Amino acid sequence: MTGGERGVWLDPQSRAAQRENLATFAERALRLDQAGVVRLRQRGDGMLVAWFATGFDVLASRVVAGRTAPTDLCAAADALLAGLNSVAADGHVDPGFAMDSAWRGVLPPDAGFVHLDDVPARAVLDLAQRGASLARQHSSAHGPPASLLDQDVVAVTSPQGSVGIPMRCVFALTAMGFLPQSPDSVGDDEVVRVRATPSWLRVDARFGTVYRRRGNPAVVLR
Template sequence: MSERLEIGEGARGVRTLVGRACGLDASTLARLRNYDEYSVEVVLRTPFDVLASRRAHGRCIRDGAVVAARDLLEALSGPLSPTRTELEIGPAHDPSWPGSLPPREGFVLLDEIPADVVRRLSDEGRALARQFSGPLGPPASLLNQTVLTVEGKTPRSLPMRMIFACTSLGLVPGPGVPLSVPRHLRVSASGRWTRIDAPFGTVYHADQSALLMSIPATRSQ
């Protein structure tokens, strides 16, 4: 059986993000969830161990369904109605999705970051990646390196992997976009999750150390 998705306004933005995610990893997965009463969120895995997402008007028939991103891209490549298009995507891949999704609600805004700062950090990180990358890509130490610390009720350290995800997926506006597009990114937090909302999509990253700290140690007998 094929998974189905009803999608309307915003579908072209979702198609762009899915295409870029497939360009980074042709075998990546997409997870569909109903974000609220009116919108659906497409969440994608990335090679940076960061989730990326974009929302559109619509509804997925089975909340939480996992599909191959390339199947979703193919379905989105046909004619799209500005009101509502029902897509047949392909078979489910639920067992292949590792981990959980970030919460839909509960994120607290911490700060806003200028887009040019994010681009500069990305350029500096790529210069280091070219210098130190091996056959498997940039070293984990570079991806995990803190590049920004956001203050607030729950201070957060933003790793380079989140910055790379934002720029590699084209979520940060460049100098040629219309002036009506915001030139800042919003950083929010909820529990172990950190979220960056950019003008063209969202990235999420979970602090695995916070998860480990929440698991009680097993006492030896």
Template sequence: MAELTLSARDRIDLAAFAGRALRADDVAVIRIKRRPDGLLGVWVNTGFDVLASRVVSGSMSGDDVVCGASELRTVLRATYDDPAAATVDTGFALDSAWRGALPSAAGFTHVDDVPARVLVQLSRTGAEVARTQGSGHGPPTGLLDQQVLNVSSESSDQVVGVSMRSVFALTAMGFVRQADNRDISETSPIDDIDDAEMVRVRATAVWARLDARFGSVYQRRTMPLGLSVN
């Protein structure tokens, strides 16, 4: 159990993060870890075997806690009508429910930037394929594992693959939004996304990371890819 002290805006943002995590997994757990810069890193293991993270301002009793996404969203929502309710209890600690280590904050190098519109369009194309080829268990594994982009660096020989798993996770968590900051729906015109909106691709030898304006996703690097974006 830990106590979080957050601004009203950060409580709303964190509740939205928890809500999106629950769409993919109704028993999702969230990990909150204090960062060296004093901010709080919030993490979830998405239903796509990809980690999603965003950063909020605030303080926390303790340095690292795992809690239920549903319980956290409930207590955060209960504070919406009370501006003075800045401190919330994360509830029963679920540390044993978290599997795997978090990526290190250090060591990532910038590879290149990809237009957000490109990634949203890839997500929509993949979703259409999933509707025709998927099952009650979700999109086929072959689709999720497909490497849909090769992102290369002009300053080195590094090539980083972006899989459909990462693309689905990025859009499902709402990390790319319309130019007016509204959520993107399946029917939102692609032109509603600012054409200058970029998603930054960073990598280490182990992790590929996509940084959008409202959060990041991380996937372990595995196989070589097919399509290059320079």
């Protein structure tokens, strides 16, 4: 990396896998928003986190092995995908023009989440399929009704606290491909992990994580 050079450098030990992971994330983001913006932030452990605002008032993230310069940058999803399709020999990915001004809202904290419980992944996938059927029946030109999106479809209670998981999070998980698309691909022991802080709900699935602001998400996501 030369001084001042902007971009993403994928881990050389697993470059093909990391390129596929990040490309899949960008592709899913583009399906939801053709003008979507992906935010990339460096972590202190040699990993970077890709973020996308899904349009469900839910943030999606996926961790990839690599580094980015600057340590926090925003790129158009289509430009990032184009860069991932032409990775340089040294692993450099050109993310295109800076899109930092297009990102709205804050990100959840890196730490402080308390594990509340695990939910069977098959149950979440079943909820997603039933929710999609209802959405097709009741959607308008503006998408699924807010009453369906805001409905808590899973209640999680533990000594550490209680939260409801709204359909928004379930839709975001499946739309970003964070859960396998077929029940046959989900093992009986596969779970979706639910964590929370007083301000954020976090749901971890096999291929990524979604975050939902508790309280009024519109304050930070719009």
